[in-house]
Amino acid sequence: MAPKRAANAPSAPSSSTSATASTTTLSSGPKALSANSSVSDIAIHVWQQYLTTTPQRTLLLDAFMAFLVLVGGVQFAYCVSAGNYPFNAFLSGFCAAVGQFVLTASLRMQTSSTEGSSGKSSGSKAGKVVSRGESGKEAEGPSHERAFADYIFGSLILHFFCINFIN
Amino acid sequence: MRWCPSLMLFGFLAAVNALSSSGNRLLVVLEDAAEKGLYSTLWGDLEARGYNLIFDSPKNEQLSLFELGDRAYDHVLVLPPKSKGFGPSLSPKNLVDFINSDGNVLLALSGKSTTPSAISSLLLEFDIHLPTDRSSIAVDHFNYDTISASEKHDVLVLERPDKLRPDTKDFFGGEGVLAIPSASPHTLGDTSLLAPILRASTTAYSYNPKEDAGSVEDVFATGSQLALVSALQARNSARFTLLGSVESLQDKWFSATVKTPGGKEVKTANQEFAKQLTAWTFKETGVLNVGKIEHHLAKDDLTVEDLNPTIYRVKNETVFSIEISEYAYDKYIPFEVPANDALQLEFTMLSPFHRLNLTPVKQTENSTIFGTQFTVPDQHGIFSFRVNYKRPFLTNIEEKHEVTVRHYAHNEYPRSWKISGGWVWIAGLWSVIGGFLAFVVVWLYSAPTSAEGQRKQTQ
Numbered sequence: 001m002a003p004k005r006a007a008n009a010p011s012a013p014s015s016s017t018s019a020t021a022s023t024t025t026l027s028s029g030p031k032a033l034s035a036n037s038s039v040s041d042i043a044i045h046v047w048q049q050y051l052t053t054t055p056q057r058t059l060l061l062d063a064f065m066a067f068l069v070l071v072g073g074v075q076f077a078y079c080v081s082a083g084n085y086p087f088n089a090f091l092s093g094f095c096a097a098v099g100q101f102v103l104t105a106s107l108r109m110q111t112s113s114t115e116g117s118s119g120k121s122s123g124s125k126a127g128k129v130v131s132r133g134e135s136g137k138e139a140e141g142p143s144h145e146r147a148f149a150d151y152i153f154g155s156l157i158l159h160f161f162c163i164n165f166i167n
Numbered sequence: 168m169r170w171c172p173s174l175m176l177f178g179f180l181a182a183v184n185a186l187s188s189s190g191n192r193l194l195v196v197l198e199d200a201a202e203k204g205l206y207s208t209l210w211g212d213l214e215a216r217g218y219n220l221i222f223d224s225p226k227n228e229q230l231s232l233f234e235l236g237d238r239a240y241d242h243v244l245v246l247p248p249k250s251k252g253f254g255p256s257l258s259p260k261n262l263v264d265f266i267n268s269d270g271n272v273l274l275a276l277s278g279k280s281t282t283p284s285a286i287s288s289l290l291l292e293f294d295i296h297l298p299t300d301r302s303s304i305a306v307d308h309f310n311y312d313t314i315s316a317s318e319k320h321d322v323l324v325l326e327r328p329d330k331l332r333p334d335t336k337d338f339f340g341g342e343g344v345l346a347i348p349s350a351s352p353h354t355l356g357d358t359s360l361l362a363p364i365l366r367a368s369t370t371a372y373s374y375n376p377k378e379d380a381g382s383v384e385d386v387f388a389t390g391s392q393l394a395l396v397s398a399l400q401a402r403n404s405a406r407f408t409l410l411g412s413v414e415s416l417q418d419k420w421f422s423a424t425v426k427t428p429g430g431k432e433v434k435t436a437n438q439e440f441a442k443q444l445t446a447w448t449f450k451e452t453g454v455l456n457v458g459k460i461e462h463h464l465a466k467d468d469l470t471v472e473d474l475n476p477t478i479y480r481v482k483n484e485t486v487f488s489i490e491i492s493e494y495a496y497d498k499y500i501p502f503e504v505p506a507n508d509a510l511q512l513e514f515t516m517l518s519p520f521h522r523l524n525l526t527p528v529k530q531t532e533n534s535t536i537f538g539t540q541f542t543v544p545d546q547h548g549i550f551s552f553r554v555n556y557k558r559p560f561l562t563n564i565e566e567k568h569e570v571t572v573r574h575y576a577h578n579e580y581p582r583s584w585k586i587s588g589g590w591v592w593i594a595g596l597w598s599v600i601g602g603f604l605a606f607v608v609v610w611l612y613s614a615p616t617s618a619e620g621q622r623k624q625t626q
Contacts, residue, residue: 064606067602068599071602086583086586086592089589089592089593090592093591093593093594155603166589
């Protein structure tokens with residue numbers, strides 16, 4: 001009971017703050033969770049929260065990464081079940097999925113932080129993030145355009161290599 | 168057809184040399200010219216078969232097996248000497264040199280006279296052992312001729328020899344019996360080059376008539392240990408035959424009638440056997456000749472350039488063929504591998520990667536073409552096609568043809584889509600690429616909101 005209470009204690013103010021933030025910024029957002037909601041409610045709430053608060057580009061990135069995980073998983077399952085006879089084909093197909101996933105993940109890291117901050121611009125906590133992100137962006141972080149160009153360049157190299165390797 | 172000229176050359180040589188496949192100069196070493204008449208049928212037979220007989224006495228100082236370092240004769244028939252030895256021209260060393268330079272020797276001994284020690288030492292070089300007293304004869308109390316040797320039992324009556332082994336050719340068989348009078352028996356060592364042609368029957372034993380009857384107690388050898396006629400074929404296929412009984416070649420025994428105890432009177436087959444024996448020794452029979460050897464890739468439209476390439480690739484389907492003919496008395500006939508035996512091809516690099524039976528694929532008028540097809544092993548290097556066929560009574564075949572086996576060139580591997588097992592991964596790769604392109608397009612179309620929001624924020 002003690003850890004649960006300990007977990008509940010800090011979650012209560014945070015949920016209230018996020019609830020206030022969501023109610024203030026997004027009128028169509030999900031209703032606030034009470035202190036003793038069920039697990040499914042929490043999951044649904046998190047999912048709804050994710051869908052409503054995540055920017056479109058990040059959602060797109062996540063959907064593409066899920067697709068890559070699916071493609072890679074299917075290829076690996078096929079290798080396990082049917083054998084790895086043209087091994088270079090397996091390596092090439094599987095590594096293409098993994099490599100694309102890694103590249104996409106790095107693109108998400110470079111673009112989502114500032115975007116997330118812009119999405120939650122009016123929150124007090126988010127406001128700090130914005131100021132920090134803007135200062136970091138001007139100091140060292142690459143712009144989204146630059147990150148996207150790097151991503152395309154890396155992906156093309158990966159595809160070139162994989163197509164050649166699969167012969 | 169590069170082998171046509173060589174066949175024509177063979178025909179030409181055969182016409183010049185009449186019968187034997189290796190020349191017709193036959194030296195007959197005969198000490199006593201008066202004895203020549205005893206063998207007149209044999210001389211007649213040999214001359215009828217195209218030999219040029221040169222009679223000479225071992226005592227002749229001019230006699231030499233070599234002239235200007237080359238063989239002066241193709242074959243030598245040595246009859247047993249009356250005196251102690253043959254003299255310097257027929258020393259064991261000279262006879263061995265003669266065999267080493269492809270000459271054939273038929274050496275006849277007799278139990279009636281003591282064999283010279285020089286001959287005994289020559290035979291020891293070939294791992295043929297004579298009785299230590301060198302004057303023993305083979306005696307058999309069950310299979311002797313009752314007409315001529317009812318007392319001494321020293322004329323052995325034997326069946327014509329059968330095949331040496333089930334997988335060898337029969338060069339000495341036939342109907343009838345052989346009369347072997349006063350034979351000097353010998354035993355054979357363990358050399359694979361030696362092969363007995365005629366062995367004594369199981370009831371025979373070696374006996375020295377000059378000693379007391381007590382010497383029977385410790386006999387030299389008994390039964391079929393005793394060989395009466397033996398052959399040695401050297402590594403260069405030169406032939407040396409030892410005949411224990413020179414009397415069996417005499418006219419008297421060519422046409423004699425013999426009768427074993429309890430048997431019927433039959434005519435001897437000595438003349439036929441003498442013909443077979445001299446024909447084999449002087450290379451009229453059992454001589455194999457290799458014609459063209461071809462190897463190429465297994466494909467239908469072959470041109471001349473495709474024959475006998477110097478390089479193959481691993482896993483090539485390869486066809487090998489070898490043409491072999493056998494000399495039989497006066498012509499080449501198609502060679503047939505004896506039943507239970509196999510002519511084999513080895514594809515070797517240090518050790519054989521393939522050892523395959525060659526099967527007859529085609530038969531021409533005077534040769535058989537043996538062939539086989541196989542896949543080159545998955546190993547690159549310097550390989551050789553080898554045919555190594557060494558059998559008793561047949562001349563040796565040892566052929567070796569080197570080829571290079573290379574690995575796959577990089578553009579000889581099958582493309583990925585040829586292998587259906589890889590289609591799933593190819594589809595995976597292209598779906599990743601397709602997904603990437605779709606993602607890029609959607610990303611570019613979904614740009615503005617955040618950027619505008621950010622711009623608003625900064626303003």
